[in-house]
Amino acid sequence: MSLVNIKTWGKSGAPWIWLNAGAVAASMVMVLGLLALIAVRGFGHFWPHDLMEVDVTSPDGKVERVLGELVRSEELAASVLRDAGEQIPKDVRIVERHLIKQGNRDTLGRDFVWYLKPRMGEPRYPLNAVMLERREWGNFYGYPLELKEEGRSIAQGDALWPELQARIKRANDIHEAIRKIERQDIGNVNFRMERLRLEERRMALDPNMPAAEAAQRKAQMAAERAELDAEYARFAQELEKLYRDVRRDTLVAEIMDGRKVNVPVANIVRASQPNAMSVFAKIAYYFDRFGEFIGGYPREANTEGGIFPAIFGTVTMVMVMSIIVTPFGILAAIYLREYAKQGPLLRLIRVSVYNLAGVPSIVFGVFGLGFFVYFLGGSIDALFYPEALPSPTFGTPGLFWASLTLALLTLPVVIVATEEGLARIPSSIRMGSLALGATKAETLWKVVVPLSTPAMMTGLILAIARAAGEVAPLMLVGVVKLAPTLPIDANAPFIHMERKIMHLGFHIYDVGFQSPNVEAARPLVYATSLTLVILIVLLNLTAISIRNHLREKYRSESD
Numbered sequence: 001m002s003l004v005n006i007k008t009w010g011k012s013g014a015p016w017i018w019l020n021a022g023a024v025a026a027s028m029v030m031v032l033g034l035l036a037l038i039a040v041r042g043f044g045h046f047w048p049h050d051l052m053e054v055d056v057t058s059p060d061g062k063v064e065r066v067l068g069e070l071v072r073s074e075e076l077a078a079s080v081l082r083d084a085g086e087q088i089p090k091d092v093r094i095v096e097r098h099l100i101k102q103g104n105r106d107t108l109g110r111d112f113v114w115y116l117k118p119r120m121g122e123p124r125y126p127l128n129a130v131m132l133e134r135r136e137w138g139n140f141y142g143y144p145l146e147l148k149e150e151g152r153s154i155a156q157g158d159a160l161w162p163e164l165q166a167r168i169k170r171a172n173d174i175h176e177a178i179r180k181i182e183r184q185d186i187g188n189v190n191f192r193m194e195r196l197r198l199e200e201r202r203m204a205l206d207p208n209m210p211a212a213e214a215a216q217r218k219a220q221m222a223a224e225r226a227e228l229d230a231e232y233a234r235f236a237q238e239l240e241k242l243y244r245d246v247r248r249d250t251l252v253a254e255i256m257d258g259r260k261v262n263v264p265v266a267n268i269v270r271a272s273q274p275n276a277m278s279v280f281a282k283i284a285y286y287f288d289r290f291g292e293f294i295g296g297y298p299r300e301a302n303t304e305g306g307i308f309p310a311i312f313g314t315v316t317m318v319m320v321m322s323i324i325v326t327p328f329g330i331l332a333a334i335y336l337r338e339y340a341k342q343g344p345l346l347r348l349i350r351v352s353v354y355n356l357a358g359v360p361s362i363v364f365g366v367f368g369l370g371f372f373v374y375f376l377g378g379s380i381d382a383l384f385y386p387e388a389l390p391s392p393t394f395g396t397p398g399l400f401w402a403s404l405t406l407a408l409l410t411l412p413v414v415i416v417a418t419e420e421g422l423a424r425i426p427s428s429i430r431m432g433s434l435a436l437g438a439t440k441a442e443t444l445w446k447v448v449v450p451l452s453t454p455a456m457m458t459g460l461i462l463a464i465a466r467a468a469g470e471v472a473p474l475m476l477v478g479v480v481k482l483a484p485t486l487p488i489d490a491n492a493p494f495i496h497m498e499r500k501i502m503h504l505g506f507h508i509y510d511v512g513f514q515s516p517n518v519e520a521a522r523p524l525v526y527a528t529s530l531t532l533v534i535l536i537v538l539l540n541l542t543a544i545s546i547r548n549h550l551r552e553k554y555r556s557e558s559d
Contacts, residue, residue, distance in 0.1 A: 042526030068102035313501030329414025365473030368405030402478030410463035421455020457547035
């Protein structure tokens with residue numbers, strides 16, 4: 001191609017089209033690659049990997065039997081290992097090492113250990129090796145020997161495994177009954193007791209209440225309290241019996257150093273023999289663990305179990321935020337575009353609103369903590385909940401303040417999108433409506449606003465995408481590491497806006513950077529990250545579907 005043709009091709013604009021197409025393609029590849037990495041690293045965690053048994057020779061010649069999962073391998077320069085104190089022959093330049101999850105943190109002290117490959121023998125995969133997922137101390141790896149019931153041996157050999165599975169199911173059923181009583185039944189009794197206490201204090205603070213009425217109400221409350229005490233005592237007795245039943249069985253097993261340990265069956269969530277499992281059994285096991293991850297509650301400082309409270313808290317907060325930000329953003333945009341007098345002051349206000357989108361999100365958190373929580377929340381407590389003071393009701397971080405802070409953070413996005421939608425409505429439509437005798441308000445609310453609805457939904461979609469992934473401001477205004485209860489339950493008023501919530505973004509930060517067992521928590525960080533991405537995509541797809549439906553509806557009506 002000659003120089004003249006190249007200049008002509010450059011002036012035609014074609015290079016910029018190809019450059020933009022290349023940039024978009026590269027971005028898509030990077031995004032898909034990132035999602036694939038997160039999916040492989042995270043969802044692979046639930047697959048039951050084979051248990052490897054291998055003999056490891058220490059520098060002093062002592063042979064140690066190791067049992068566990070091979071997590072990953074890497075190669076290191078021999079000089080690095082020599083500097084770390086390892087005895088590596090001088091002619092060796094590269095050494096491979098393996099990270100093995102050997103579990104049994106309560107007896108061995110360490111969950112993950114690196115072993116040098118030159119010191120490892122041939123790996124073996126014993127069929128009777130067992131992996132126990134426990135409620136405390138992480139996984140257990142060993143060889144089952146005997147099953148006991150209250151100290152009496154009841155199963156050994158081939159009869160042990162099916163009997164162990166039956167006892168684990170029994171223990172899990174009892175734990176489920178315990179959880180229901182503690183979270184629902186006793187929680188409901190405590191909720192009603194607290195309301196009675198607050199009502200008593202409210203009566204004490206009211207000097208105008210007639211003495212006869214107060215005495216009658218106190219007698220009623222005393223009867224209600226006695227009934228609640230009896231109900232609580234009944235649940236406590238039932239709990240005591242369940243705890244006694246669940247401690248009945250014990251598994252005796254041998255760990256990799258030959259010691260025999262007792263594992264309470266009550267502490268076992270599920271047991272498996274990965275080396276003896278077929279592919280279909282592993283698939284069933286995988287989906288069982290994955291289902292628990294999505295629908296279960298966290299255990300052991302959030303590094304085990306499920307993330308259901310975090311998913312529930314994130315979705316609830318985003319919905320409340322959407323309910324708050326949508327009318328405020330749309331009304332503000334309509335006023336700025338349709339009613340406000342255009343001039344320097346309005347331009348200054350518009351620029352100020354637009355620049356709110358560039359303010360660091362943590363600043364919104366500080367503002368929310370100071371203004372919403374302490375000032376507004378403290379004022380609400382003083383006016384409407386004086387009987388609960390000094391314990392705050394709304395004067396403490398919670399769901400409502402977190403949603404309100406995010407609504408403020410995403411408000412410019414909704415305003416900008418709505419204003420652009422209003423500006424795109426042709427003036428001929430407005431003039432036609434006015435010519436037919438409609439007033440300005442009727443033209444605005446019955447013609448212009450409906451036609452701008454798709455643009456408003458676009459603003460809401462962008463707001464949802466940003467709000468669902470925010471973490472920094474939420475740490476100040478309502479998100480916690482572990483919320484004892486969900487913000488929605490069966491107790492009136494059913495939606496408790498003052499309660500603290502869990503959030504997927506903060507859960508990722510907490511598990512990844514605050515966990516005492518980083519290696520064990522790493523796969524959960526990837527899995528939770530992908531769950532957050534999928535959740536945001538689902539929320540956006542829902543909003544996009546609504547927007548497209550509205551667009552088609554109003555397009556057909558305008559035609």
